[in-house]
Amino acid sequence: MADLVDTRGILRFISADTPHPIGSVPKRLIDILLALLGIFLLAPLLVICFxxxxxxxxxPALFRHRRVGFNGKTFECLKFRTMRPDAAERxxxxxxxxPTAAAEWEASHKLRCDPRVTMIGxxxxxxxxxxxxxxxxxxxGDMSIIGPRPVTEEELARYAGAVPAYLACRPxxxxxxxxxxxxxxxxxxxVEYDTFYAENWSLALDTKILIVTIPALFSDGAY
Known part of the structure; x- marks a missing residue:
């Protein structure tokens, strides 16, 4: 899928020392409505996945991992468990x-062929x-429907000067x-995408991202 925005050039970094996250009340109200609707409509799928x-x-069915959210507050990010019990050792x-896998992990903290992941996972x-x-x-209130990908405290260090932009949003x-x-x-x-989002947030941008999320789910490697 083509990039939604041109992130070339120097990006301005904003301060996250604010009382409200990006989008404030309007974004939060939309988040609550969409989350409730999603849970209601997807309840059978949630049960099947569980x-x-x-x-x-x-x-356990759920995996809880500590991530960094708005203004540096940490929270337990929930997922269905996709890894084996001995994942760290693997x-x-x-x-x-x-060495190739080590380089891939260093670059993105992801592996295309991950030995930790179960078949269902x-x-x-x-x-x-x-x-x-x-x-x-x-x-x-830990997260938003749309925002930067939630990161660990270790990952946040990789954002360097873009840390304030990340901390200005709910993940x-x-x-x-x-x-x-x-x-x-x-x-x-x-990091560039997350910073661009923080600096240029609007309901129109959120709507555009939401619209393209569904086809991105079915594009191989896109989501």
Missing amino acids: AATVLSSPG LQRLLDSD ALLRKSSLDELPQLFNVLR GITGLWQVSGRSTTTYAKR
Whole structure:
């Protein structure tokens, strides 16, 4: 999918030391309505994914991972568990034995052939169904429907001068980077997308991202 925006050139960085996240009350009201609608309409799918995860491998159905949100507040980001119980050990063995995989991990913190992921987990990831529980994060106010991809404290350091732009937003389930070829872009490009979004937010931009999210889900490698 072609990039939605031209992020070439020098981007202005904004301060996140504000009482309200990007979009303030209007964006929050839309988030609540969309999250409630999504949970209601997708309830059967949530149950199926929950059951499939539990039955496919040992461990809980939900995975909770600490991420950084608006103004640096941390929260537990919810996903359906897609990894095996010994995921950390599997990853370390691969990185120690495969320089190509180690370089890929260093560049994007992602692996195209990830030995940690279960068979059901791979299907959930490919369809992004693993992220459906984040609708509850949206209701709690930790996240938005649309915003930057939620990052860990370690990842945030990679944003360097763009940290204030990231912290000015609630992280999103979908966003500009996610619909602009997330699996085929560099981490630096991801930072540019997040910064552009923070600086240029509007309801029109959110609407455009939401509209292209669904076809992006079904584009191989695009979401």
